[in-house]
Amino acid sequence: MKIGILGLPTSGKTTLFSLLTEFYDEPDHSHGGNKPAVRSVKVADPRLERLRDDYQPQKYTPASLQFLDFPAMSSESSRGGLADLLAPARELETLIVVLRDFESPGQDAPDPLGDLTEVQGEFIIADLVVVEKRLEKLEERSRKPNFxxxxxxxxxxxxEISEHLELEKPVSSFPLDELQRKAISGFGFLSLKPYLVVVNSGEGGGETGEDEISSVTGGETLRCNALNELEILQLPPEDQGVFLEEYGIESLSREPIIASAYRTAGRISFFTAGEKEVxxxxxRDGTVAVDAAGEIHTDIARGFIRAEIVSYGDYVASDGIKGAREKGKFRLEGKTYTMADGDIVEFRFSV
Structure with a gap:
C-alpha cells in the first residue's frame, strides 16, 4: 500500500515522514526535480508478533507500506505546475494531510483549519486542471467519426464535474452513482480521495481540536508532535520514557498514525501462520475469501475448496488453534465469506 504525505510549507510534513519511516536524514527534494521522496517500512502489528512468538517460524513477514513525501504545496505555484506536482498522488490509495499547529519563525500564527481549507482548495484546482485537459481532448475527438x-x-x-469544481466544491460532494464512480476512477481525483489529517503540534498551538477538524473532513484526525517524537525515537528505548514525560507526550504517534492510515484507505490484514512462515x-475491507486466497497465489483462488479460519480474538482466548478447535471457534468458510481484520486462515485448495 502506498500513502502520500502532503502539506503546506513549514507544516512539518517531512519531519512526520522521517518519524513514520524511522529515517533520520532529511529527504533531498532538489534531487529529481519535484518528485516525492519514497521510503518503505514494515508495519509493526502486535497480533502478528504474537503468532511469530507462538510458531517460531523460519520466516517472518509483516505487512509493508510505502510513504511518499511530496514537496510542499504552495499557492504560488501555477495551476499546471501544481497539477504536475501532485500527479503521483493520484495513483495512491490514501493521503495524509499535515497541518501546522505550532509557532514558526517568520510565519503567521498557526491556523490548522485555515491551512486545511487551503489544501482542499489546491486539490480542487489540481482536479480542475485534469478535467479541463480531458475535456479539451474530448472536444477535439467530437469532430471525428469515432466519437x-x-x-x-x-x-x-x-x-458537470467541472462546473462543480469551479464552484470550489470537491468531487467528493458531487453526486455519483456506481457506474459514474467507476467511469472516473482512472482520474484519481484528489478531492475524492480519503485522507487522514495529522495536526503537527508544538509551542504556540493547541487552540483547534481534532474533533473540530474531523467535522470538516468527515475523516480521522490525529495529533502528533513530530519534531520532539523524532528526537525521542532516536534515543535508546530505556531513555525514551523520561523525555516523553518531559514533553507531555503519552506515547509515540507512529503506530496509531499507520493504523489510522490503514482504516482511512479501507484496508485490513489477515494472517497465515505455520512453522515455515508467519x-x-x-x-481491501470487504474482500471475500476466494479473492483473499488469490492475493497469496492465483492457483489457490482457482482451486479454492474452503478457508479454515480462527479470528485473532478467539485464537488468544483459546490459547491457540488447538484450543479454538476444542471450543468450537474453528470455522470452515466458503468462497463468498467476507474476510475480517485479524482472521488467521489456512486455505484448502486443489489444482
Missing part, C-alpha cells in the same frame, strides 16, 4: 456514446457520456459527466496480508 461514440461512451465519449459523449464522459464529456457530459466531466462537464505473514500478514493486506486486502
Amino acid at each position: 461514440d456514446d461512451d465519449d459523449k457520456r464522459e464529456q457530459a459527466l466531466l462537464g 505473514r500478514a496480508w493486506t486486502i
Whole structure:
C-alpha cells in the first residue's frame, strides 16, 4: 500500500515522514526535480508478533507500506505546475494531510483549519486542471467519426464535474452513482480521495481540536508532535520514557498514525501462520475469501475448496488453534465469506 504525505510549507510534513519511516536524514527534494521522496517500512502489528512468538517460524513477514513525501504545496505555484506536482498522488490509495499547529519563525500564527481549507482548495484546482485537459481532448475527438456514446457520456459527466469544481466544491460532494464512480476512477481525483489529517503540534498551538477538524473532513484526525517524537525515537528505548514525560507526550504517534492510515484507505490484514512462515496480508475491507486466497497465489483462488479460519480474538482466548478447535471457534468458510481484520486462515485448495 502506498500513502502520500502532503502539506503546506513549514507544516512539518517531512519531519512526520522521517518519524513514520524511522529515517533520520532529511529527504533531498532538489534531487529529481519535484518528485516525492519514497521510503518503505514494515508495519509493526502486535497480533502478528504474537503468532511469530507462538510458531517460531523460519520466516517472518509483516505487512509493508510505502510513504511518499511530496514537496510542499504552495499557492504560488501555477495551476499546471501544481497539477504536475501532485500527479503521483493520484495513483495512491490514501493521503495524509499535515497541518501546522505550532509557532514558526517568520510565519503567521498557526491556523490548522485555515491551512486545511487551503489544501482542499489546491486539490480542487489540481482536479480542475485534469478535467479541463480531458475535456479539451474530448472536444477535439467530437469532430471525428469515432466519437461514440461512451465519449459523449464522459464529456457530459466531466462537464458537470467541472462546473462543480469551479464552484470550489470537491468531487467528493458531487453526486455519483456506481457506474459514474467507476467511469472516473482512472482520474484519481484528489478531492475524492480519503485522507487522514495529522495536526503537527508544538509551542504556540493547541487552540483547534481534532474533533473540530474531523467535522470538516468527515475523516480521522490525529495529533502528533513530530519534531520532539523524532528526537525521542532516536534515543535508546530505556531513555525514551523520561523525555516523553518531559514533553507531555503519552506515547509515540507512529503506530496509531499507520493504523489510522490503514482504516482511512479501507484496508485490513489477515494472517497465515505455520512453522515455515508467519505473514500478514493486506486486502481491501470487504474482500471475500476466494479473492483473499488469490492475493497469496492465483492457483489457490482457482482451486479454492474452503478457508479454515480462527479470528485473532478467539485464537488468544483459546490459547491457540488447538484450543479454538476444542471450543468450537474453528470455522470452515466458503468462497463468498467476507474476510475480517485479524482472521488467521489456512486455505484448502486443489489444482
